[in-house]
Amino acid sequence: MATKILVVDDEEDVADLLGQRFRHKIKDGTYDFRFAESGQQALTLMQNEPDFDVLLLDINMPDINGLTLLSRLPELMPLSRAVIVSAYGDMDNIRTAMNRGAFDFVCKPINFLDLDATIEKTAQHVQQLREAAQVKMMAELKTHFFDNITHEFRTPLTLILAPVAGLLQLPDLPESLRPDLLTVERNARQLLYLINQLLELARLEAGQLRVALQPGLLSDYLRELVDGFQALARQRGITLTYAAELPGTWLYDAEKVAHIAYNLLANALKFMPPLLASPAAPDARRQVTVHLSGGPERMRLAVADTGVGISAANLPRIFDRFYQAAPGATQLPVGSGIGLALVRELTTLMGGQVSVQSTTTPPTGTTFVVELPLQPALPSEPATPGTTAPDWLPAPMPVPPAPDLPSDHAPDSPLIVLIEDNEELRTYLARQLAPLYRVLAAANGAEGWQLIQQELPDVVVSDVMMPELDGYELTYRIKNTPATDHVAVVLLTAQGTHSQRLTGLRQGADEYLTKPFHLEELVLRLHNILVRQQRLRTLYGQQLSRPELSQPTETVQNGWLRSLYEVLEKHLDDPELNVERLADQLAMSRKTLLRKVQALTHLAPSELIQQYRLRKAADLLRAGHSVADTAYAVGFNTPAYFGQCFKDLYQLTPSEFSTAPIPQP
Template identity: 60%
Template sequence: MSTKILVIDDEADVESLLLQRFWLKIQEGTYQFQFAESGYEALSVIRAEPDFDVLLVDINMPDMDGLTLLGHLPDLLPNGRAVMVSAYDDMDNIRTAMNRGAFDFVCKPINFGDLELTIEKTAQHVRQLRESAKMKLIADLKTHFFDNITHEFRTPLTLILAPVERLLRQWNEYDVTYRDLLSIERNARHLLRLINQLLDLAKLEVGHLRVNLQPGNLNEFVGQLVQAFMPVAEQRELTLSYHSDVSGQWLFDAEKVGQIGYNLIANAIKFTAGPHPQKAGAVTVRLTSGPPVRLTVSDTGVGITAANLPHIFNRFYQVDSVVRPLQPGTGIGLSLVKELTELMGGTVSVESSPGTTTTPSGTTFAVDLPISPLSDDEPTANDSFPVQEWFPHPASELSTSLPPTTPAEDAALIVVVEDNDELRKFLAEELMQHYRVLTADAGEQGWALIQTELPDVVISDVMMPGMDGYALTHRIKTTPATDHIAVILLTAKATNDSRMTGLQQGADDYLTKPFLIEEMTLRLRNLLARQQRLRMLYQQQLARPELPQPMETVQDGWLRTLYSVLDAHLDDSSFSVEQLAQYMALSSKTLLRKIQALTQLSTNDLIRRYRLRKAVDLLRAGHGVSETAYMVGFDTPSYFGQCFKEVYHVTPREFAVSEKT
C-alpha cells in the first residue's frame, strides 16, 4: 500500500535529500512524495488532492508558519496526520504543535532512519483512522438503511392492522371471518415486533440506541407483561406465575425492560414442555427489590447443555431442542436481552441443567438493573405501556372451525407436516375441501403417520425441531414402502442452495413462504394428476397386449423388483400374496396399499394380470393354451381361459389365431 506524503519546507535542498534517501521506496511505489515551499502553497495542494496520509511540516516558514498551517488541517485533511519538523532548540514550538494535534515530530538535522520509522508509524495510524472512518460510515449507512426499511415495513403493516382492527369490531367472535381477521392481526403484530428487534440491534451496534428513563410502576408493568403471556401458557398447558416484593414508583425505560422481559418469558415458555407424568411444566417470574432490582425467569424446561451455555447470548445462535417451539426462533432474542441490559448498566446471568435421572432439568435467567425508586414527593407519569400491542390474540383463540366438509372416500390422501399450529390448521382446512387430510406437528410424528397411512402426497415444512423437512424427505424417498409418495416442501429459505438441498433429497416440488394457497393447490393438483397418469400407464402395460412387456418399460424401481419376483415364481400356482410380501420385505397390508397407490389394483389382481400379460407373449411364441396356462401358474386351462377373456375380451385360442393371421 502506497503512502502519500506532502513535504512543506522552504529550504531548497530538502526535496533532493528526501528523493535521494527514499529513491528505492519511491521506485517500488511504497512512498509518493509531493513538495510545497510554503504554507499557502501547501493549502492549495491539499485542496486539490485531499488524500495525503502524512504531512512533514516545517514549523518555521516565512509566509505561514507550521503552527498556523496546523490549524487548517482538521477541516482539510481530517484523516491525515502532520509530523512537525524543527530544530532541537525550538522545543517550545514543538510542544505547542503537539498540543494542537500534531501526531509526532522530528528534529533537524534529520536522522533519516528516525524519519522513516516516524513516517511508518504515522502512516499506520492514518490507515487505522481511515478504516475506523470507513467502518463508521458503513455502520451509519446500515443504521440509515434499517431506519428506512423499518419505516417502509411499518407503513404497510399499519395499513394492515388499522383496517383489521376496524373489521374485528364488526364481526361476531364466533364467525369464521373473525377467526381469519384475528390470524391476520396476530401475525402482523408478530412481524412488527421482529422488525423492531432488528432495528434495536442495528442501533445498538452503532451506539445510536439511548436509554429513555420515565417514572412508572415497575411492579404493575412487569405484572402486565406476565399476564399477557397467560393465554400462551394455557395453550401449552404450563403453569405461569409471578411474584414480586417491589412497590411504588421507579425510574426505568419501559420499552427496554419490556423487551428484556418479553424475550426471557417467551424463551422459557418456548422450551418448556407441557404436563409430564412426573413433572408439570412451569415458568416462574420474580421481581426482587434492590439495589439492584433483579428480574428472574425460571423454567422447568429441557435445560441447556454446558457446551451451548457460553454461546446463548451470541447473535443468531440457536440451541437445538427436541421441544417444539411455539414460534420458530430467530437467534436474536437473548442477544438483545444481554445488549439492552448492558446498555442500561446492568448484568445478565444464566444457570441451567439438562437434568439427569436423579436431578431435574431447568433454566434460570437473572437480570440485575441499576434502576432507582422515586420518593413519594416526586412527580409520577402515566406508566401505561402498550404491552398488549405485543400480544395480539393467541392462537388458542383462533379455534373457530370452518364448516365441516366431507371429501369423497376415494379422494387423495394428503399428510401436512408443519410445526406452526396456525399454518397447519389453515392448510388442513383449505385442503379438506377437496382431499382427505391428516396432520402432524413434527417430523417424527409425520414419519410415523406416513408409514401407517401411505398418503398420496406429503406437504412438509423444512425448518422443524428434531427431524426437519430435508430429513423427512430423505426417509420417504429412501424407504421402499414410501418412495412413491410425492413430497412438497414449504420453506422460508428462498436461496438456491436450500432449494437444491430439498431437491437433492428427492422433493417433488418446492414452495417458498409466503406462497399463494392457489399456487399450492395447483401444484398439488398437478402432482396428483401425474401420479394418476402413471397408474393408468402401469395398468395399461398389463391390460394391452400390443404394448411392450412391463419389465421393458416400467419406470418405477420398486415395481421392477416386484415384477422380477413374479417372474421368478411365474409357474408356481401356489405362490401367495404373503410370500410376495416377504420377498418385498413388507407386511401384506403395506404391500396392498403400495400396489394400490401405484396401479390402483389389489395384490391378487396385479399377480393375476402380470401372469396373463406373460401368457400373451407365450401364446405369440407358439405355445399351446394348456401349456401356457401351466407356465404362468394357473391350475387349470379353463380358469386360465376365463381370466384371459375377462381382461383381453377374447379367449386364449382366439388370441393365438389372430396373432398368426
C-alpha cells in the same frame, strides 16, 4: 494502495533526499510523496487534495509555521495525522506540537530508519481511523435506512391492522371468517414487532438510543405484561407464575424493560417442548416463573423455565446477533437470533448485565437473570399505576385450535401429509386443503416421517427448517426408502436462494415453493402432481390389461415396481406365490405392500399377481403354446380356472385369444 504523504519543509534538498532514501518504496507504490516549501503552499494542497494520510511538518517555515498549520489539520483533514520533523527538538516545542495534535515528533538530523517506522505507524493509525469512520458512517446509513423502511412498513401494516380490527368488531361477522382475521391481526403485529427490534438494534449500533427514565410502579407494569402471556401459556399446558418483591415507585425506562421482559418470556414459552396432546389444564412440571426482586440501587428480573435447556456448545453464543443453533441441533423451533441480542444490548445500555444458566440433563431448564441499576422515584414524582405495555408489543394470543377436518372423503381420495413446525401456518394450510383432500398434519420432521411410513400418502408438503429432522433430510429419507420412494414431496420454505433450491431438488423434491407463496399455486401444483400420479397408475394398469402393449418389465419407470415384477417373473410358475410370500421377498410388511401397490397401480397385491401371470400368459399363447402348458407355466393349478380368469380380464377365452388378430397399440 499507496500511503499519500505531504512533506512541508522549506529546505531545498529535502525532496531529493527523501526521494533517494525511499526510492524503492516510491517505485513499488508503497509511498506517494507531495512537497510544499511553505505553509501557505501546503495549505493550498490540503484544500485541493484532502486525502493525504501523513503530513511531515517542519516547524520553522515562512508565512505559516508548522505549529499553526498543525492547528488547522482537524478542520481540513480530520482523519489525517501529522509528524513534526524539525531541528527544534527541545521539550517546549515537542510538548506544544503534541498538545496541538501531532501524532509523533522526529528530530533533525533525520534517522531515516526511525522516520520510516514512524511513517508506517502513523499510516496504520490513519487507516484504523478511516475504517472506524467508515463503520460509523455505515451504521448511520443503516439506522437511516431502518428508520425509513420502518416507516414504510408501518404505514401498510396500519392499513392492515385498522381494517381487520374493525371487521373483528362487526356484530354480524360470519364465524367462518373470524379465525383468518385473527391470524392476519396476530401476524401483522408480530411483523411490526420484528421490524421494531431491527430498528432498535440499528439505533444501538449507531449510538442513537438513549435511556429515558420515568417514575412508575415497576412491579405492576411487569405483572400486566406477564398476564398478557397467560392465555398462550394455558394453551401450551404451561404454568406461568409471577412473583414480585419490589414494591414502591421507581425510575425505569418502560419501553426497554418491556423489550427485555417480552423477549425472555416469549423465548421461555416458545422453546418449551410441544405437548403430544391438547392439555386439559396447565402441567405443574411445565413451568415458566418470573421473579422480580431488588433493593434500593438494583433490580433483578429472573425468567426460569423447565424446558429442554441449552447445550454447552450453544450457550456462549446465544446473545450474539443473528446466531442460530444449527438445524437439527435442538428439538425446538429455530429463532431469529434477534431477541436475546437485543436483551443483552439494552441491558448493557442501561448499565446492567444479563446472565444465563442452563442444563440439558434432568432436571432440565434455563434461567435468564437481568440486573439493572434502579433509583427510587422522588416523592414529588407521581407514579403511573397499571402502566400499559407499549402498543408495539404483539398480543401474545393463543393460536386457534386446529379445526375438525372433513372426514367424508372417499377412502381412495388423495392423502396429503402436511409437516410444518409453525402451529398457526400448519393449522391454516390444513384448513384450506381439507375440503379438497384427506389431510394429516405433523409438527416436525421426525413426527412426519413416522406418519409417512404408517400412511404412505400421495404427497408430502413439508417445511425445510424444522426441529429434529429438517425438510432436506426428510426428503432424502422418503426418496431413498423403497416403501416410500413413490411419494411426491413439495418443500415450502423461506430459504429461496438458488443453491438452497438446488439442495432440495438434489434430495429428490418434486416441487419447491418459496414463502410467502400463493395458496392457489400450492393447490395447482398438488393437483398437477396427483394428475401425473393418476396417469402413471393408469399406464401401469394398462400394461397388464392390454397385451398389445410392451412388457411391463421393459417399460415401467418406477424402480420398486420393476423389482416387484422381477420377483413375480422369478416365481412365475409357482402356484404357491401369494401376498405374504411376495411381501417377504420384498422385505416389507403385508400392510405396506398393500398400500404401496395400490398407490402405484390401484390394484390389490393379489390382483397384481394374477394380472401379471395373465399378461405373461398372453405372450405365451401368441407364441403358440397350448392353453394347458401356458396355464401351468404361469402358476395356475388347473387350465379351467386359468381359462375363466383369462376371459374375465381380456373378454376372450385363451383359445380365441391365440387365433384373434393382434390389435394395434
